[in-house]
Amino acid sequence: xxxxxxWLGSVLGTELPGEGDEFALGGRTFVMLRxxxxxxxxxxxxxxxxxxxxxxxxxxxxxxESEVFxxxxxxxxxxxxxxVAEAAWWGEYGPDxxxxxxGCGAGFSALELLDGRLDRIRYLGVDVSSAVxxxxxxxxxxxxxxxxxxxxxxxxxxxQPIASVIFSEGALHHSDSTRTALLEVGRLxxxxxxxxxxxxxxxxxxxxFTDDYIRDALQGMGQSEAWDALLPLxxxxxxxxxxDVTLDIEEPIELLGVPAGPxxxxxxxxxxxxxxxxxxxxxxxxxxxxxFDWFAPTNAHRQxxxxxxxxxxxxxxxIERERVEEAGITIVAxxxx
Numbered sequence: 001x002x003x004x005x006x007w008l009g010s011v012l013g014t015e016l017p018g019e020g021d022e023f024a025l026g027g028r029t030f031v032m033l034r035x036x037x038x039x040x041x042x043x044x045x046x047x048x049x050x051x052x053x054x055x056x057x058x059x060x061x062x063x064x065e066s067e068v069f070x071x072x073x074x075x076x077x078x079x080x081x082x083x084v085a086e087a088a089w090w091g092e093y094g095p096d097x098x099x100x101x102x103g104c105g106a107g108f109s110a111l112e113l114l115d116g117r118l119d120r121i122r123y124l125g126v127d128v129s130s131a132v133x134x135x136x137x138x139x140x141x142x143x144x145x146x147x148x149x150x151x152x153x154x155x156x157x158x159x160q161p162i163a164s165v166i167f168s169e170g171a172l173h174h175s176d177s178t179r180t181a182l183l184e185v186g187r188l189x190x191x192x193x194x195x196x197x198x199x200x201x202x203x204x205x206x207x208x209f210t211d212d213y214i215r216d217a218l219q220g221m222g223q224s225e226a227w228d229a230l231l232p233l234x235x236x237x238x239x240x241x242x243x244d245v246t247l248d249i250e251e252p253i254e255l256l257g258v259p260a261g262p263x264x265x266x267x268x269x270x271x272x273x274x275x276x277x278x279x280x281x282x283x284x285x286x287x288x289x290x291x292f293d294w295f296a297p298t299n300a301h302r303q304x305x306x307x308x309x310x311x312x313x314x315x316x317x318x319i320e321r322e323r324v325e326e327a328g329i330t331i332v333a334x335x336x337x
Contacts, residue, residue, distance in 0.1 A: 003140075004035040007122055008147040011098060011162050012037070026157025036132055039151040043128060047152060049219070050174050050297040051129040056223035057296070058106035058131035063289035068281050074112040077169070080323050080330040081196055085117040092192060097164035101125040102153045102185045103171020107135035110167060111142070118144045124163075127171075128152045154184045161190040168197040170328070173301040179311050186315040189335045195317055198330045202302040203271070204257030210274040214295050226296050227288065234288040237276025240266035271326055305329055 009016040017023045017032045022040070024030070029040040042048065064070075078084075090097070101110045104125030111118070118139075123146040125135050132148040139146040151157070153168075154175050166189050175181035178199055189195055202208065214233075218226040245265040252260045258272050266278050277290040294300065305324050308331065312319055317333035324330075 003145075004032075005122070005145055005147045007096075008037075008124070011122075011124065011147075012157075026155075026159065028151075028155075028157050030151075030157075034133065034136075036136065036148045036150055038149070039128075043152045044176050046298040047128060047176055050299045053129075053223060053226075053292075053297040054105060054127070054131050054174070055129035056227075057289065057292055058108075058129070058134045060227075060285075060289060061106075061134065063283075063285045064106070064108060066283075066286065069286050070108075070112060072279065072281065073108065074115075077109060077113040080198065080325075081113060081332060082321065084113050084196065085115060089194060090117070090120075093164035096120065096122050098122045098124060098162055099165045099167060100163035100185075100188060102166055102168040102181075103127055103174065104135055104148070105129070105131045105171070107138050107146075109169035111138065111144075113167075113169075118146070121165075123147065124149065126151055126153055126156065154181050156184070156188065158188055161193070162188050164190055164193045166193070166195045166197075168195075170198050170200075172197055173199045173303070174297055174299045176299060178301045178303055179307075179314075182311050183315050186317060186335070191335055193335050194320075195315075195333045195335065196331070198328050199308060200300065200302040201324065201326060201328045202304050203326070206256055207272055207274065208302070211295070211300075214274070215298070215300065218296055219298060223296070227292055230291050230295060231284070231288055233274070233276055234284060234291050237266060237270065237278045237291070238284065238287060240269055240276065241278030241280065303329070 004016060012025060014023065019032055022029055022031045030037045031040055099121045104110060104127045107125055125132060125146060125148045127150060132150045136148050166185060168185060172178050172181040186195055218229065221229060243265055246262050247265055247268050248262050249258060249260045252258065256272060270276055275291060275294050277287055308329050312333050316335055318336045319331055319333045321332035
């Protein structure tokens with residue numbers, strides 16, 4: 001059973017209950033199970049399906065825990081956010097600042113990006129899915145004290161800011177509304193605190209259509225059935241990648257959002273037709289893990305950089321670092337209001 005840190009009670013504003021006890025927080029009912037407070041009330045149907053999807057995905061530990069998979073993710077995280085673990089701004093928050101990981105999943109991204117910092121913060125991972133149990137096990141196995149809650153990130157039961165830093169890697173867009181999630185999670189940030197997050201970028205018209213078509217087709221399936229249904233698509237991406245063919249797009253195809261220039265056949269298909277991820281260092285199951293993450297959840301909203309900037313301003317966030325890629329939008333922002 002996860003050992004619940006004593007400081008969680010002060011953050012929650014209540015004495016921690018015993019195992020199996022129900023208690024009220026912010027007008028919502030929670031129950032303490034395996035050392036983790038868990039929200040009892042039902043979430044929306046779409047969010048419930050999304051929770052089931054990620055609970056299933058993060059329990060497939062063999063598909064994301066290899067050193068190759070972790071190294072690849074660690075490199076990409078640092079490219080986008082910078083070397084966060086040693087950022088100078090940690091000094092603004094004193095000893096043991098609270099870091100809220102909103103949509104923590106299995107704690108995968110936090111363990112990679114915040115490695116070297118986790119023993120100097122009070123880490124609170126929140127996720128709507130049962131992935132919090134996987135996260136708790138993974139933190140405990142590394143000897144890192146951490147707290148977790150199983151709850152919807154929209155409407156967390158805090159009536160005032162609790163976190164010096166909020167981290168939300170690829171999670172806000174898996175709520176019912178990315179904007180609402182950003183505003184609701186952002187309200188928990190202290191003045192001067194920093195919000196680090198990544199959300200999906202909107203793609204070209206063919207890719208958007210295909211993604212939604214496949215996502216809709218998977219909705220009637222169970223999680224393992226959906227995983228298996230995506231395997232042929234994953235194999236196609238691997239075959240395209242192994243062809244090692246380069247296309248030369250002579251001029252922009254503005255009607256389809258295709259830029260000019262050389263591009264591998266696999267990446268052309270990936271960016272402009274259908275997501276079929278490929279990395280020669282990853283196994284088929286690891287590749288399928290990445291495709292499943294994209295296609296399986298009901299909630300997987302895409303947005304433009306302009307929308308994200310507007311929502312940050314609405315939340316009183318001043319953007320300090322912005323990285324816009326075809327895949328998504330990474331933001332480091334400071335709360336100024």
